[in-house]
Amino acid sequence: MSDKKEPLLVVKDLKQHFPVSSGGVFSRVKGAIRAVDGISFEVNPGETLGIVGESGCGKSTTVRSIAQLYRPTAGEVIFDGVDLCKLPEKELVKARQQIQMIFQDPYASLDPRMTVRTIIAEPIEIFNKRGLLETKLTSLEIEDQVEKLMERVGLNKAFKNRYPHEFSGGQRQRIGIARALALNPKIILADEPVSALDVSIQAQILNLLNDLQEELGLTYIFIAHDLAVIQHISTRVAVMYLGKIVELADKKELYDNPAHPYTQALLSAAPIPDPVIEKERQRIILTGDVPSPDKKQRGCYFQARCPKRMPWCTCHVPPTFEISEKQKVACWLYDENKDYSKVSMEEAEVDAKSNEAKAAADALGQKKKSK
Amino acid sequence: MENNKKVILDVKDLQTYFLTDAGVVKAVDGVSFSVREGETIGIVGESGSGKSVTNLSIMKLIPSPPGKIVGGEVIFEDQNILDLSEKELREIRGDKISMIFQDPMTSLNPFLKISTQMIETIRLHNKNVSKEEAREKSIKVLEDVGIPAARERIDSYPHQFSGGMRQRVMIAIALSCNAKVLIADEPTTALDVTIQAQILELIQSISKKYGTSVILITHDLGVVAGMCDEVCVMYAGRIVEKALTDDLYKKPLHPYTEGLIKSVPRMDTSGSKEKLFSIEGQPPNVIDLPPCCPFHPRCHKAMEECKHAYPPRKVFDGHEVSCWLYATDEEKNAVLKSIGSTEENDK
Numbered sequence: 001m002s003d004k005k006e007p008l009l010v011v012k013d014l015k016q017h018f019p020v021s022s023g024g025v026f027s028r029v030k031g032a033i034r035a036v037d038g039i040s041f042e043v044n045p046g047e048t049l050g051i052v053g054e055s056g057c058g059k060s061t062t063v064r065s066i067a068q069l070y071r072p073t074a075g076e077v078i079f080d081g082v083d084l085c086k087l088p089e090k091e092l093v094k095a096r097q098q099i100q101m102i103f104q105d106p107y108a109s110l111d112p113r114m115t116v117r118t119i120i121a122e123p124i125e126i127f128n129k130r131g132l133l134e135t136k137l138t139s140l141e142i143e144d145q146v147e148k149l150m151e152r153v154g155l156n157k158a159f160k161n162r163y164p165h166e167f168s169g170g171q172r173q174r175i176g177i178a179r180a181l182a183l184n185p186k187i188i189l190a191d192e193p194v195s196a197l198d199v200s201i202q203a204q205i206l207n208l209l210n211d212l213q214e215e216l217g218l219t220y221i222f223i224a225h226d227l228a229v230i231q232h233i234s235t236r237v238a239v240m241y242l243g244k245i246v247e248l249a250d251k252k253e254l255y256d257n258p259a260h261p262y263t264q265a266l267l268s269a270a271p272i273p274d275p276v277i278e279k280e281r282q283r284i285i286l287t288g289d290v291p292s293p294d295k296k297q298r299g300c301y302f303q304a305r306c307p308k309r310m311p312w313c314t315c316h317v318p319p320t321f322e323i324s325e326k327q328k329v330a331c332w333l334y335d336e337n338k339d340y341s342k343v344s345m346e347e348a349e350v351d352a353k354s355n356e357a358k359a360a361a362d363a364l365g366q367k368k369k370s371k
Numbered sequence: 372m373e374n375n376k377k378v379i380l381d382v383k384d385l386q387t388y389f390l391t392d393a394g395v396v397k398a399v400d401g402v403s404f405s406v407r408e409g410e411t412i413g414i415v416g417e418s419g420s421g422k423s424v425t426n427l428s429i430m431k432l433i434p435s436p437p438g439k440i441v442g443g444e445v446i447f448e449d450q451n452i453l454d455l456s457e458k459e460l461r462e463i464r465g466d467k468i469s470m471i472f473q474d475p476m477t478s479l480n481p482f483l484k485i486s487t488q489m490i491e492t493i494r495l496h497n498k499n500v501s502k503e504e505a506r507e508k509s510i511k512v513l514e515d516v517g518i519p520a521a522r523e524r525i526d527s528y529p530h531q532f533s534g535g536m537r538q539r540v541m542i543a544i545a546l547s548c549n550a551k552v553l554i555a556d557e558p559t560t561a562l563d564v565t566i567q568a569q570i571l572e573l574i575q576s577i578s579k580k581y582g583t584s585v586i587l588i589t590h591d592l593g594v595v596a597g598m599c600d601e602v603c604v605m606y607a608g609r610i611v612e613k614a615l616t617d618d619l620y621k622k623p624l625h626p627y628t629e630g631l632i633k634s635v636p637r638m639d640t641s642g643s644k645e646k647l648f649s650i651e652g653q654p655p656n657v658i659d660l661p662p663c664c665p666f667h668p669r670c671h672k673a674m675e676e677c678k679h680a681y682p683p684r685k686v687f688d689g690h691e692v693s694c695w696l697y698a699t700d701e702e703k704n705a706v707l708k709s710i711g712s713t714e715e716n717d718k
Contacts, residue, residue, distance in 0.1 A: 199635055225563065272637060274637075277639060286569070
């Protein structure tokens with residue numbers, strides 16, 4: 001991993017806020033849901049970046065912002081050297097050829113009135129019509145491609161003219177994968193592709209995704225809430241909590257030595273299918289629920305549920321600390337320069353207040369300057 | 372495998388069929404198991420295997436038509452639940468046998484305060500309790516299941532609670548009548564991992580504290596491993612294997628169970644990118660199943676017998692399995708002979 005390849009995708013300080021309005025006739029914006037709140041990471045070609053987190057932590061929003069299904073509030077998404085956030089809609093179409101998505105619910109994501117052939121051929125036909133493909137295809141060639149794709153994902157091509165409802169969940173997910181592959185993308189954003197499937201089918205789809213990656217040199221961003229699935233498929237893993245990445249590390253580091261208290265709790269909460277191990281495991285049971293992302297948090301986002309909370313954490317947002325080249329974590333426990341466990345509540349508050357005053361003054365200064 | 376604990380609920384050869392236009396769906400076809408005092412029994416299987424229908428049948432909650440319980444017995448407190456009248460059933464449902472479901476939002480009434488729903492349940496089953504007493508009791512059970520500030524929160528509406536909290540409320544309602552058996556139908560499937568851990572721990576501690584027996588329905592083999600004393604594996608409406616949890620994971624006998632355990636990616640074993648074991652094919656269509664082992668088209672150990680008759684149930688040291696691999700030669704020969712004779716007739 002250390003050989004410096006150009007990253008395929010760079011995400012810098014991505015923010016995606018959704019405005020909340022007061023409702024009524026004279027509605028006005030009264031706040032924002034901070035679904036994704038300043039995350040940065042890189043994805044190298046050929047690797048799989050896994051994103052885990054609980055519901056509402058911003059996993060799906062992250063990939064949707066990357067695909068520009070939502071236009072991000074702030075930040076950059078640099079794909080192949082181009083910042084997608086700044087591209088006009090027309091040029092985006094071209095970039096989307098390289099970025100495809102697979103969705104969670106194969107029942108909801110396929111149009112029930114389209115045959116499998118139409119579903120898979122649709123992206124090819126659209127790009128063909130607009131002349132965005134390298135060579136213009138005839139309808140026979142498209143037909144041929146559809147059949148090849150169906151075989152590639154393990155569907156019988158004789159079923160080409162059937163409708164989605166005639167297929168089971170696993171087969172529908174295969175249809176979704178075939179459609180995503182139709183334009184030979186470089187990166188596939190898979191949003192919980194196996195969560196809705198039964199265990200035996202889940203294994204089939206995971207194997208298929210792995211095979212495709214090897215054959216076609218695909219890059220994946222793979223979202224799941226199941227930690228074992230993420231471990232199976234990923235090269236690196238990002239753990240998200242409340243719109244932020246709390247830990248980003250190589251798979252081995254993350255699962256062997258989880259650094260962030262949240263990662264530790266997540267790993268210990270995930271059940272292992274072995275009764276002998278289960279009986280001896282010590283669980284870290286987190287108390288409480290994930291807070292609502294609609295207000296700006298003071299201090300660390302996780303501090304309310306953190307078993308290792310220090311007074312310092314209640315009023316200081318942790319930056320990302322690099323434990324090693326392969327592991328980054330956003331937690332005050334890992335600041336090498338200072339041991340915060342001895343800082344009392346009063347001292348922390350004083351420090352936080354002075355920081356806040358300084359930040360406010362800076363902001364004011366900038367406003368004046370811009371005027 | 373001697374087990375001296377008292378059997379509380381005994382399900383014997385339960386059969387629930389659904390009569391549809393397309394044919395007869397044998398959703399549950401000859402399921403037997405017993406629930407012992409204070410124990411947790413797990414029922415695992417994929418979607419459509421008949422897990423939920425089994426448990427709805429126990430409470431006689433199958434919508435009829437199209438569903439019909441065509442055979443079997445459910446013995447609870449020396450009487451067959453399936454013979455009881457609707458009125459008698461009501462006294463058992465929610466009182467002695469309680470259920471919690473997968474989605475706590477749809478099982479609570481969104482128009483009523485939590486307090487109203489809890490007091491109603493308590494007073495329905497025990498008419499001597501005054502409203503005030505019922506309210507006090509509700510607050511106590513809510514505190515028991517770990518709802519902070521229960522006294523204030525009892526007058527909230529369901530939507531004011533988060534998913535995990537709602538599931539706690541459901542468990543509290545189930546507890547408020549001192550149920551002897553708690554049927555938990557995928558209680559944590561809709562919840563996040565950390566919340567799942569909280570709820571499972573809660574169910575476990577309640578089972579210990581009050582001696583409640585639990586029937587836990589789930590598709591997650593990890594949850595079963597940590598929670599259950601005994602496990603039934605269901606496939607296409609039948610129990611294909613039943614054993615103590617430790618035995619089942621250590622030495623699965625049925626090829627389906629074996630495949631199921633092997634196809635789950637595991638966190639503790641290196642997690643390398645090697646191929647996962649996968650059971651090829653799809654679960655069968657349960658409409659008008661032919662008399663054969665329903666798993667044989669997907670089974671890597673399938674033999675000729677499997678295609679022609681349902682395997683006999685064998686018990687080895689308390690470990691039950693229905694698979695032709697474990698049948699005696701006589702039984703196999705009998706099947707092979709009958710095939711031979713029909714083939715001759717065809718000629």
